[in-house]
Amino acid sequence: MTKYIYGIDIGGTTVKMGLFDEKGDMLEKWEIVTRKENNGENILPDIVKSIKEKNTEKSIETDDILGIGMGVPGPITEDGRVLKCANLGWGIFSVADEMSKLTGVEKVKVGNDANVAALGEQWRGGGRGFDNIVMVTLGTGVGGGIIMDGKILTGENGAAGEIGHITVNPKETLTCGCGCKGCLEQYSSATGVIRMAKERLEASDKPSELRKFSADEIGGKEVFDAYKAGDELAAEAVNEFAIYLGMGLGNVASVVDTQAFVIGGGLSKNGPVVIDIVKEQYRKNVMFALKNTEFRLAELGNDAGMYGAVRMVLQ
Amino acid sequence: MTKYIYGIDIGGTTVKMGLFDEKGDMLEKWEIVTRKENNGENILPDIVKSIKEKNTEKSIETDDILGIGMGVPGPITEDGRVLKCANLGWGIFSVADEMSKLTGVEKVKVGNDANVAALGEQWRGGGRGFDNIVMVTLGTGVGGGIIMDGKILTGENGAAGEIGHITVNPKETLTCGCGCKGCLEQYSSATGVIRMAKERLEASDKPSELRKFSADEIGGKEVFDAYKAGDELAAEAVNEFAIYLGMGLGNVASVVDTQAFVIGGGLSKNGPVVIDIVKEQYRKNVMFALKNTEFRLAELGNDAGMYGAVRMVLQ
Structure with a gap:
């Protein structure tokens, strides 16, 4: 049974979304708009909606999802709390906990977008x-x-x-x-x-x-x-x-x-x-x-x- | 049976030596001169001689020694090799291996003196x-x-x-x-x-x-x-x-x-x-x-x- 991972990079204009297999190879990618109005209250629900649509399209069950990783344009603590994110209008809350609740996926990892991009380059890019x-x-x-x-x-x-x-x-x-x-x-x-x-x-x-x-x-x-x-x-x-x-x-x-x-x-x-x-x-x-x-x-x-x-x- | 640790800080003028118990409490400390002549060839043997004298004085067997830690005034790799130490006249060699050989103590840890002092302060000093x-x-x-x-x-x-x-x-x-x-x-x-x-x-x-x-x-x-x-x-x-x-x-x-x-x-x-x-x-x-x-x-x-x-x- 194939397992899947969602890799998500939230930017000020668009959210970059990718579906990956369990080895970390990208299967497909797409973008959605980042709706920043009302303190960015739609951003996570929009992402969740897009994940659910993709799940339906690919017949992916929640249990088939190993986890969701996210990059956020602001300071993030080790445990996935955002410490105010002016770019998105967000205050202080746990992005990881919120995403877990909305998706039913237990493993949600969140990091600062620049740090997460650095990790990507070290793993699969110029820093290999x-x-x-x-x-x-x-x-x-x-x-x-x-x-x-x-x-x-x-x-x-x-x-x-x-x-x-x-x-x-x-x-x-x-x-x-x-x-x-x-x-x-x-x-x-x-x-x-x-x-x-x-x-x-x-x-x-x-x-x-x-x-x-x-x-x-x-x-x-x-x-x-x-x-x-x-x-x-x-x-x-x-x-x-x-x-x-x-x-x-x-x-x-x-x-x-x-x-x-x-x-x-x-x-x-x-x-x-x-x-x-x-x-x-x-x-x-x-x-x-x-x-x-x-x-x-x-x-x-x-x-x-x-x-x-x-x-x-x-x- | 009490176990002991030697904590040693090699400086350009003196070597600071301490005998510690297994909890990390200092039992006593003393100094010996750092003999830098002939590319510092006497430094480690002098330290070993001083350790052996202390062992005899305190009836400490080699098996009672948990390990030896050392700070060296130069760049040191993770595995205890010194990468040239102009202060002591040393070239490139493994301080850890050499000390192990000379003392029969297996666990020898070596670090740069400034880094080792930082660790000391974090553990027991201003950084507690x-x-x-x-x-x-x-x-x-x-x-x-x-x-x-x-x-x-x-x-x-x-x-x-x-x-x-x-x-x-x-x-x-x-x-x-x-x-x-x-x-x-x-x-x-x-x-x-x-x-x-x-x-x-x-x-x-x-x-x-x-x-x-x-x-x-x-x-x-x-x-x-x-x-x-x-x-x-x-x-x-x-x-x-x-x-x-x-x-x-x-x-x-x-x-x-x-x-x-x-x-x-x-x-x-x-x-x-x-x-x-x-x-x-x-x-x-x-x-x-x-x-x-x-x-x-x-x-x-x-x-x-x-x-x-x-x-x-x-x-």
């Missing part, structure tokens, strides 16, 4: 073959997840691996979304590299490929494309991105001394060049013993969270 | 009651040790918890002992705070209590005493010490989200004021979820390493 990785997601912000001995490091407040909020510039005057100043996320996210490019475009008349775009059209890809084409102004922004990221990851290494960094998120789609420049800066910031830490690109893209969610169930 | 702590030793340098779930975090290269080498000042021009620039150790060690005070004494004519001392007489205690007495110049140096330490520990928290920081080493002897100023700066650098991390003073002083060494044997 390592027991200890730090995943860094370079998107709108800078996310992080730490895997130790094949398991998520959650931390006392569910805030372990929040490497986007490492302070890398004590002289910064702009405030980060977290309320502090000089966080890694202010420089090494897509938002950060775009801001640094635009500041340079405004501050000088230096010729640049980027001037052919309107301000709204400049994204991380445009900055990196210009950098790869030898554009000097883009290179200044990309270098600053890399200097701070190298410094931030050097600091992470001095704390946990991991085997490998796995770099994901939108900016990582600019390819191996991202790894090359970050690694160069990283090596400038770490003591001898840490210079050979490996760097890998993430491989699972948007599926990482679903794989990690399934992995939690199998652990 | 917490499973997860980060110990920070403010001495000549800044040392660190991370305890997770009551165990030492070693890291891939034995370099986890090297928080003295977190980069906190990307604009620094002076080089740290590790070869990098802007490491926490350059500001938040005794050496650092003394340097920053002396730089200020030379750069201005501002009146200061510290001017009654010759340059050689100014130590960490003198700087902190002047600070506590309201000396403005000393306050500038102490504030810089605290700003960088708060930033560094904030970065550590963003990575591992620990329960408590335990502050030890020579500078911690200046009392609760050290905790107060560091905690204030720490809270400025961390996201909301991390603001309530506990701060404690270390309690075991120079005995921490021996206690931690014994704890490794009992685990």
